[in-house]
Amino acid sequence: MKLHNFSAGPSVLPREVMHQASEAVNELDNSKLSLIEISHRSKAFIDIMDEACERALILTGLKNKGYKALFLQGGASLQFLMVAYNLLQNKAGYLNTGTWSDKAIKEAKLFGEVVEISSSKDKNYNYIPKNYSIPLDLDYLHLTTNNTIFGTQYKSIPEINTPLIADMSSDIFSRNFDYSKFDLFYAGAQKNMGPAGTTLVIFKESILGKVSRTIPSMLNYQIQANKDSMFNTPPVFAVYTSMLNMRWIEAQGGINSIGKKNAAKAELIYGEIDRNSRFEGFAIHEDRSDMNATFNLTDPSLAQNFDELCQAAGISGIKGHRSVGGYRASMYNALPIESVEVLVECMQVLEKKY
């Protein structure tokens, strides 16, 4: 019945998570009430929020390590602002790897000096900058671990002495790496975590309290932390469904196991892109994202043929972003490798037939 959903976000979630979320909208756990009509101050929902926060810390290996997890609203775009509002006193550094880094830089400039430490704009962001020097007086350094639009991803995290902040919207929970290198990271839910409408923020509690400005309540990490993400009514459905999805990730063997599956999917698609004479990849090899594979036809006149093949095979959501063109196959945690196999088959059929 289902399509092969390569959408860049909102994106595929596990079938069982969607079924459970669907059931809870009718009735939550035999409570005779729907998930969406219970008070957020009820024990039932407080348990859900607590479990969501705890699972986020466990999955990232940060439980009992001085970190706090929050589920907020507003997406990564509101975090661009909140990070600067809460942490930028004098000067911050940003690594610019694409559209989203660029937006983060724009918002931060309202609050202090912003240094663009490095940028890959010269080649339409098809690589991750590697050689740069970091000033010693930065309040923090900000980077985007995965660049959804351009299909690039940090394979290693810079070793620095400056507080490190990351937008992980499109690769959180997708691979096993050392999350404790970051002082704060955030992720809009709608790729690997859950439905659109909530944003996970995880931070070292010790980084707060260092700016002199007054921070509005809703944008204040300390206030949100003091209230355990319940300063006001949280986005109940999105938090609940994210929690279900984190249960699913654990049932899959955790991030380690998920990371291997994601690597296998990426190997399959990139192997075909490199082998198939009809396609070429956009991002440079060493920085290719395991989440979003960007590629183009070598002969653009075959676009309609390829689109028809994909449509007939039930493939959805592979049109590239307008900044890059061509195709983008987003392969988040819940996308089965079978979907990638179907896409690879379409690529092979195109090569044979045309």
Place this chain on the structure above:
Amino acid sequence: MKLHNFSAGPSVLPREVMHQASEAVNELDNSKLSLIEISHRSKAFIDIMDEACERALILTGLKNKGYKALFLQGGASLQFLMVAYNLLQNKAGYLNTGTWSDKAIKEAKLFGEVVEISSSKDKNYNYIPKNYSIPLDLDYLHLTTNNTIFGTQYKSIPEINTPLIADMSSDIFSRNFDYSKFDLFYAGAQKNMGPAGTTLVIFKESILGKVSRTIPSMLNYQIQANKDSMFNTPPVFAVYTSMLNMRWIEAQGGINSIGKKNAAKAELIYGEIDRNSRFEGFAIHEDRSDMNATFNLTDPSLAQNFDELCQAAGISGIKGHRSVGGYRASMYNALPIESVEVLVECMQVLEKKY
């Protein structure tokens, strides 16, 4: 099966809306995809957002009258901040009718001079202030049309020449009045509109552009308006379910018809509060809210007896807010009058038995 859900918010929604929302989480309109895994840039979702905005304008009688409707994130609490960020250049007036007005005042003070024009704090907010004078040099006057915690509601809207702004979180779409008296009003969804996670903001487009500060993108009404609520990924599920609920309101005969039903429910409960020797109302008669009836036992030692009666009858969510104590029966649009009848019966049984 269902409980009588008097929760103050998140709160009861129509059964058919919850069923439709539940189905869409499994599959949206035979699309072979779930509502929560489609791109927000897909035609399917753009149609949903457009319909939601249009229905909000139609229900409030503001279509083609120079108003814009937006579905944002962050709840009314983020609007406390956004209103001031976008509209407070020098001085604003606030009518303080309770906790939520108070919070709005607190956030506004970060952006300019705030004058508390009037307050009912002297009597723990059990009435709506009526005699006050409004300075001529205000950028706007802000009020809270319904006070969920204290159970008071503006029965008429002040006739003034100053731009008027209202928090309508707990009574939007609940009664027929002249929404065009307001220059901007907003409502967190989780009472009369839909599930928690989105906030409706409706404003006259002509009120923007009058402050000199730079407004961060996510907090900027003009930017959000230019992008038709899609500056970033919107809270898909909450917008969709709110749209379904607005369809339901129309099918009920619109706000006019809903308002009559709400008045009948209010008359029923307040009639019993006034008649029954075991209970007394909290708010003064003329300012009683049709949405939230606040009342106390005349003999607090009967609390356990009353709670047991209510529980046995399947009544949920009538515990009063800690600022008032006692009981609060929230009777939003989707609460059937039968639920109020059951509550009234419990009140009568208490009087007879004890």
